[in-house]
Amino acid sequence: MGEKNTKSLKIIITGANGQLGRCLQDVAERYPDYEFKFKSSKELDITSKEQINSLFAHEKFDYCINCAAYTAVDKAETDQENAFLVNAEAVKYLSEACKTENTTLIHISTDFVFDGSKTTPYTEEDVPNPINVYGASKLKGEQYVQNILEHYFIIRTSWVYSEYGHNFVKTMLRLGAEKEELSVVNDQIGAPTYAGDLAEVIMKVISSKATNYGLYHYSNEGAISWYDFAKAIFEIKGMNIEVNPIPSEAYPTPAKRPINSELFKHKIEKIFPKNIKFWMDSLHKCI
Numbered sequence: 442m443g444e445k446n447t448k449s450l451k452i453i454i455t456g457a458n459g460q461l462g463r464c465l466q467d468v469a470e471r472y473p474d475y476e477f478k479f480k481s482s483k484e485l486d487i488t489s490k491e492q493i494n495s496l497f498a499h500e501k502f503d504y505c506i507n508c509a510a511y512t513a514v515d516k517a518e519t520d521q522e523n524a525f526l527v528n529a530e531a532v533k534y535l536s537e538a539c540k541t542e543n544t545t546l547i548h549i550s551t552d553f554v555f556d557g558s559k560t561t562p563y564t565e566e567d568v569p570n571p572i573n574v575y576g577a578s579k580l581k582g583e584q585y586v587q588n589i590l591e592h593y594f595i596i597r598t599s600w601v602y603s604e605y606g607h608n609f610v611k612t613m614l615r616l617g618a619e620k621e622e623l624s625v626v627n628d629q630i631g632a633p634t635y636a637g638d639l640a641e642v643i644m645k646v647i648s649s650k651a652t653n654y655g656l657y658h659y660s661n662e663g664a665i666s667w668y669d670f671a672k673a674i675f676e677i678k679g680m681n682i683e684v685n686p687i688p689s690e691a692y693p694t695p696a697k698r699p700i701n702s703e704l705f706k707h708k709i710e711k712i713f714p715k716n717i718k719f720w721m722d723s724l725h726k727c728i
């Protein structure tokens with residue numbers, strides 16, 4: 442006779458080796474009552490409908506946290522097909538499997554669904570208008586989730602960093618070790634998000650068994666520029682690097698970025714109060 446499974450919830454995590462996936466692996470240790478199935482891109486390719494359907498048919502999941510994404514924002518401009526395949530079509534396959542198997546989907550999206558022309562923080566009611574391929578593909582993914590599912594949480598976040606993978610903090614630390622002076626854009630405003638904080642909030646959503654399904658904005662608290670962020674990174678590390686502020690035009694990239702990326706977070710704060718940490722505190726923690 443097989444051992445009886447005493448775990449109260451079963452959760453599948455896609456894209457488990459990315460920044461958020463790795464942070465969820467760390468946070469999962471604090472939830473011994475739950476059974477976590479972490480699937481890397483090699484173990485589960487979400488662009489394969491067959492792989493998704495066969496997995497969901499064999500195992501019953503209470504929640505699916507979709508951390509898999511095509512996140513190479515600049516590359517997406519010339520690789521539109523793959524960006525849409527991962528960020529939109531694959532999200533449709535996941536949503537359909539979740540619908541059939543009665544699994545709640547927690548899907549992560551981005552501030553890049555907005556064009557950045559608003560002068561105040563973006564609310565969940567603001568109309569998206571992406572200005573790059575990545576943003577357009579993520580918006581299409583959101584729309585699939587909303588059209589297919591009732592039991593879902595879409596969490597839009599911004600400027601994600603962590604001790605894992607590729608991100609701005611790690612890039613600055615690498616460049617700071619090579620150079621004494623750096624130029625960083627100071628006219629794009631937003632809030633960094635430590636992936637460890639986002640992972641904790643996701644687990645709060647699950648453990649509270651919240652049924653306030655829908656779309657939410659989440660980032661760390663505060664509004665800064667990339668220039669401010671870079672200066673803080675070097676300050677915390679005690680690195681003496683001269684950081685020069687420059688406008689976006691002086692640092693052209695294949696994908697346009699929104700000037701204003703700030704997300705209004707009152708909706709998530711109402712349901713999960715005191716969970717939004719100040720960006721500088723989280724940066725200290727990560728570094």
Ligand SMILES: NC(=O)c1ccc[n+]([C@@H]2O[C@H](COP(=O)([O-])OP(=O)(O)OC[C@H]3O[C@@H](n4cnc5c(N)ncnc54)[C@H](OP(=O)(O)O)[C@@H]3O)[C@@H](O)[C@H]2O)c1
Binds near residue numbers: 457459482487512
């Ligand atoms: N990073 C940011 O600044 C940022 C900002 C706003 C929102 N977001 C959103 O936040 C979420 C998490 O982002 P992150 O920073 O953790 O991303 P990440 O570090 O780039 O991780 C993404 C993961 O997805 C995996 N993946 C790619 N294609 C896949 C496929 N076909 N099947 C399964 N897995 C696949 C990748 O695996 P491989 O490495 O093997 O390809 C990688 O492990 C994403 O939805 C992203 O759009 C991120």
